[in-house]
Amino acid sequence: MSDRTVGFFALIFAGLMAWFGHDLQAPFSYEPVGPRAFPMLIALIIALCGAWLMYKHWHEHSHGKHIDWPRLLLMMVYIFGYAMLFETLGFIFATAIVTVLIGRLFGGTWGKLAIGGVLMGVLFFLLFDRALDVVLPLGPLESLL
Template sequence: MYVRLFAATWLLLCAWLAVVAWGFQAPFAYDPVGPRAYPLLLLGLMGAGSLWLLVKPGRLDQQLHLPAALRSLLCVLVLLAYALLFEALGFILSTALATFVLGLLFTGRLLPCAISAMLMGVLLYALFDLVLDVPLPLGVLEAFVES
């Protein structure tokens, strides 16, 4: 019952936020897809997931285990820290740090998590900045880049 109540509430919230996001306009063209594509995509995916839980909640009615709840809470805190540190540290470092911690959180080994985190930060920055022409903050690494 609680799962369906949560799903219905989340679906309404996603619909309201989609209406708000539809009005996003940029005063100048800073990226090719515009400011509303990413929020609408995320809201569409969350809305589809909420609709699925509303129709067929499945095994989620069972009791949640404490380790799984703690891991979920830590995951949310890591993503919150990622959002807060994004401008200060820059895209590469904040993405690498979040990827590393999330990898460890989901039982990854130390060295593979560190290597994949660094690759993720650098390669995603190259993809967005060089290929998609989306400007991303460099943060503390800006001192090492020539203007």
């Protein structure tokens, strides 16, 4: 799959995520940032990555690549699974698992991805749950924290 194609789909996905996430409001305000902060920040990160991929493609002048539909569809399945297991597994575990799975699609090694996935899950949890007061599910870790 070409970088341009992945970047294009990432920008579309980020736009949709921002569009749906922009109107999220809690019926009562118990968080200073509100429920829209998480999807909007993730949409921004996805959009920046998509824009970088498109720039990289045009900068390198690579041509003749095709869309790797199985990998693209598998990535969508992983994202859907993440959304479905988010509450049950908790933010940290679900984020670590989806990071590893998507990283494997792009050729990452198990060890580096496991470390990166756990770090991403923990650091984003601390950022959103602790620093921004966006309540995130802990799943099995709830009894420990």
